[in-house]
Amino acid sequence: xxxxxxxxxxxxxxxxxxxxxxxxxxxxxxxxxxxxxxxxxxxxxxxxxxxxxxxxxxxxxxxxxxxxxxxxxxxxxxxxxxxxxxxxxxxxxxxxxxxxxxxxxxxxxxxxxxxxxxxxxxxxxxxxxxxxxxxxxxxxxxxxxxxxxxxxxxxxxxxxxxxx
Amino acid sequence: xxxxxxxxxxxxxxxxxxxxxxxxxxxxxxxxxxxxxxxxxxxxxxxxxxxxxxxxxxxxxxxxxxxxxxxxxxxxxxxxxxxxxxxxxxxxxxxxxxxxxxxxxxxxxxxxxxxxxxxxxxxxxxxxxxxxxxxxxxxxxxxxxxxxxxxxxxxxxxxxxxxxxxxxxxxxxxxxxxxxxxxxxxxxxxxxxxxxxxxxxxxxxxxxxxxxxxxxxxxxxxxxxxxxxxxxxxxxxxxxxxxxxxxxxxxxxxxxxxxxxxxxxxxxxxxxxxxxxxxxxxxxxxxxxxxxxxxxxxxxxxxxxxxxxxxxxxxxxxxxxxxxxxx
Ligand SMILES: Cc1cc2nc3c(=O)[nH]c(=O)nc-3n(C[C@H](O)[C@H](O)[C@H](O)COP(=O)(O)OP(=O)(O)OC[C@H]3O[C@@H](n4cnc5c(N)ncnc54)[C@H](O)[C@@H]3O)c2cc1C
Ligand code: FES
Ligand code: FES
Numbered sequence: 001x002x003x004x005x006x007x008x009x010x011x012x013x014x015x016x017x018x019x020x021x022x023x024x025x026x027x028x029x030x031x032x033x034x035x036x037x038x039x040x041x042x043x044x045x046x047x048x049x050x051x052x053x054x055x056x057x058x059x060x061x062x063x064x065x066x067x068x069x070x071x072x073x074x075x076x077x078x079x080x081x082x083x084x085x086x087x088x089x090x091x092x093x094x095x096x097x098x099x100x101x102x103x104x105x106x107x108x109x110x111x112x113x114x115x116x117x118x119x120x121x122x123x124x125x126x127x128x129x130x131x132x133x134x135x136x137x138x139x140x141x142x143x144x145x146x147x148x149x150x151x152x153x154x155x156x157x158x159x160x161x162x163x164x
Numbered sequence: 165x166x167x168x169x170x171x172x173x174x175x176x177x178x179x180x181x182x183x184x185x186x187x188x189x190x191x192x193x194x195x196x197x198x199x200x201x202x203x204x205x206x207x208x209x210x211x212x213x214x215x216x217x218x219x220x221x222x223x224x225x226x227x228x229x230x231x232x233x234x235x236x237x238x239x240x241x242x243x244x245x246x247x248x249x250x251x252x253x254x255x256x257x258x259x260x261x262x263x264x265x266x267x268x269x270x271x272x273x274x275x276x277x278x279x280x281x282x283x284x285x286x287x288x289x290x291x292x293x294x295x296x297x298x299x300x301x302x303x304x305x306x307x308x309x310x311x312x313x314x315x316x317x318x319x320x321x322x323x324x325x326x327x328x329x330x331x332x333x334x335x336x337x338x339x340x341x342x343x344x345x346x347x348x349x350x351x352x353x354x355x356x357x358x359x360x361x362x363x364x365x366x367x368x369x370x371x372x373x374x375x376x377x378x379x380x381x382x383x384x385x386x387x388x389x390x391x392x393x394x395x396x397x398x399x400x401x402x403x404x405x406x407x408x409x410x411x412x413x414x415x416x417x418x419x420x421x422x423x424x425x426x427x428x429x430x431x432x433x434x435x436x437x438x439x440x441x442x443x444x445x446x447x448x449x450x451x452x453x454x455x456x457x458x459x460x461x462x463x464x465x466x467x468x469x470x471x472x473x474x475x476x477x478x479x480x481x482x483x484x485x486x487x488x489x490x491x
Contacts, residue, residue, distance in 0.1 A: 004170040004214065026168040028203075047166040048204040050397060055271055062271045067203045071173065072220060115271065136396035137269025 002071065012073055014039070015083025029073055030054045030065035033080060041081040041110050045139075052138035055111035056080045062115045062137070081110035084117055092155040093117060102151035104142035112138045116152045125156055166207040166294070171214055175221045179343055179374055182217050186370040187345040189215045195372060196220075197241050197277040200268075201284050209295035210285070210307050219279070225374050232256025232381035240279025240373045245270070247278050256381030260336070263328045263388040263405070269396050279373045282330055282340065282353065286323035286361045286428050287399060288466040290314065306362055314466045321361030322464050324425050330357070331405035331422035331430040332388045337379050342371040350377070354422075357429035364428050384409045387488035389481045391425075393468050400425045401468050402477055404457070406485040408440070414491065416440045421453070421485075423478060426461040433457035436482065445490050454482035 002008050007022040014037060021036050030047070033039045033056070045051035047066045054066040057079040085091040093113050096102070103109040112135060119126055119134040126134065131152050132145075140148060176182040186193050194213035196202050197220065205211045219225060225239040228250050236252060247253060248264035267273055267281065290304045290313040303309025305321050312318045334354035341350050353376070356366050367373070386407040392398035403424035409417045419440040421433040436457040443449045458479035463471045 002173045004172045024170060025173040026170050028168065031165060031167070044165060048207060049200055049268070049272055052269065052271055061274050063274055064200075064271055067200055067275060069168075069173070069199070072199075072218070134270060137271035139397075 008071065010070055010074060012070065012078060013076070014078045015080060023070055025069065025071055027070050028066055029056070029068050029070045029078070032070040033065060039080050039082055043107055043110055045107070051108075052115070053108050053111045055114045055138060057114050057118055060118055060121055062118050079114070079117075081113055084113055091117065092158045093120070093152065096151040096155040096158070097148075100147050100151045100154060102143060102147040108138055108140040108142075112140065112148060116155070120152070120156055120159060124160055126152070128153070168203060168206050169209075169212050171216050173216050173218065175218045177221050177223075179222060179225060179372060182219060182222065182372055183343060183345045183370070185215075185217050186372070189217075191369050193217055194369070195283075197280040198243070198275045199280075200272050200276040201280055205285055208293065209298075210291070219277075219372070225279075228252065230378075235380045236378040238278055238376040238378065240282075240375055241277045244273035244276050244278065244281065248273065257336075257378060257386075259386035259388050259405075259407075260329065260332055260378075263332045263390070263403075266388070266390045266400075267328045268399075278329065278376060281327050282333070282356065282376070283365060283367070283373060284325070284327045284330075286321070286364045287326045288314065288321075288323035288361065290466065291323055314464045320359075321428070322466060323361030323364075323428060324467060325357060325364065325427065325429050326399040326425050327430075328388070328390060328400055328403055328424075331403050331424040332386065332407075333376065333378075334430050334432070335405040335407040335420035335422045336384075336386060337420075339377040340373055341375045341377065342367060343374050344368065344371045346370075354430070354432065359427060359429050361428040385489050387485045389485045389488075391474075391477050391481055398468070402426060402461075402463075402474060402481055403430075404478070404481045404485045405430075406482070406489060408445070408489050414444050416443055416445065419453075421457055421482065423457060423461050423482075425467065426463045426474070426478065431460060433460050433482070435460065445486065450483055450486040450490075453486060454479045457482040 002025040011020045033042050043053040045053040049067050055062050056065045174185050193215035196216045196218050226241040227239050230236040248261050254261045291306045338353040389404045390400045391402040405422045407420045419437040421436050422430045424430045436453040439453050461478035463474040
């Protein structure tokens with residue numbers, strides 16, 4: 001049990017690192033990532049589940065960080081846009097988004113990158129229809145989506161043939 | 165940031181423990197599963213429970229067992245993603261899988277549960293707004309106020325049931341198991357709802373919905389049709405579930421049709437059902453049943469789209485659902 005008036009000590013695994021901090025039980029993962037852990041790559045939009053910009057990965061599944069409590073994420077693997085790439089460089093998705101202009105204002109981009117990564121991890125060569133379906137929970141007000149779909153396709157192609 | 169109010173959080177690991185906490189805390193406590201309905205509501209100040217009892221750490225009420233031949237048991241905390249992609253659901257209960265996959269977005273379906281979907285709060289344009297917006301209109305009777313802005317002379321709240329699975333599970337004869345420290349009971353899902361936007365669930369606050377029981381597949385065919393503005397994100401503005409039991413010669417032995425998002429509970433279109441029984445599903449029969457179903461739908465101005473059009477669509481969508489069931 002937690003007492004609502006007292007902070008609790010939490011240890012969360014974020015982008016491969018264990019981060020310990022104290023917070024009130026009512027803090028969402030979104031608030032904790034941005035305000036307590038300084039990971040402002042994850043954006044906040046509606047904060048009500050209606051836009052998808054706050055999407056992060058939990059155990060490689062896209063989850064809305066605005067609708068999950070930080071304390072509900074203990075013991076699970078959290079990945080944000082900052083930890084998308086396993087190495088020091090960019091993830092192929094990030095490269096493709098940059099090259100093809102799939103990010104305009106960029107506000108939806110961190111959420112879309114996370115959703116797209118989960119898709120490519122379970123489906124190496126998704127069809128256009130599968131990409132559309134997987135991204136149906138991430139709103140973008142700038143691009144019209146076509147460039148986003150093309151960037152996911154380009155990244156998928158490159159990830160299949162990493163040496164080229 | 166829209167922040168959650170403060171609360172005490174319990175994470176029991178068994179239904180018994182959860183039941184004891186709920187019994188001890190009384191009506192102040194509220195159950196939370198995926199939180200995709202409750203947390204937005206708490207952020208808007210609709211519900212301010214000082215105590216939350218989470219069901220997320222109770223392994224026993226997650227997952228699906230059984231087969232289409234024997235019927236399925238669906239744990240209340242099974243996520244919508246799990247449910248919609250389960251092989252037994254896809255093969256034996258395809259209409260349910262499609263209703264589940266029409267709920268909000270793939271990301272929300274990773275979080276939301278079937279139990280939460282059945283216990284979903286009712287919705288209204290004057291209610292699903294933030295606190296400041298609602299204060300500016302002096303609130304409404306569902307929360308903090310006394311009037312219904314949709315129908316100011318109405319004595320009851322007209323907020324609508326917006327669950328995509330409730331009408332189909334009601335039509336299929338699904339059952340819900342409810343457990344509290346006072347005992348256990350099983351209820352037909354059609355009886356889980358009241359025609360009252362405030363007191364919409366026939367369930368006490370200390371009762372936990374633990375599982376949903378589906379009858380064996382086979383012997384019936386089913387369809388679910390949903391109307392909404394966008395192909396994703398949006399709640400139903402209308403939902404039509406149709407289930408038919410047919411004789412070998414194609415005549416209809418029994419029919420169940422439920423409409424949703426036109427009242428505070430899924431509505432059974434009894435006259436349309438009666439009109440179908442004993443007949444074959446031809447164009448004329450479908451047209452007549454759809455007209456009868458639409459007559460019963462009385463949408464009020466509390467959701468997306470105009471009410472005259474929504475009523476017309478009740479006929480069109482019932483026709484479409486029945487057309488899905490033609491040989
Ligand atoms: C943007 C958006 C779009 C949405 N679109 C749709 C849609 O198209 N169709 C649709 O049907 N829904 C929609 N939803 C609503 C919601 O996401 C789903 O209905 C979801 O299944 C709710 O489940 P949950 O586990 O998250 O519920 P929670 O938020 O955890 O709970 C909802 C309610 O049920 C109670 N409850 C939950 N589980 C139990 C239980 N086992 N026993 C007793 N009480 C319980 C809670 O106390 C609470 O009152 C949408 C939500 C959002 C934010
Ligand atoms: S901020 Fe919009 S869905 Fe989370
Ligand atoms: S790039 Fe601006 S919202 Fe998507």
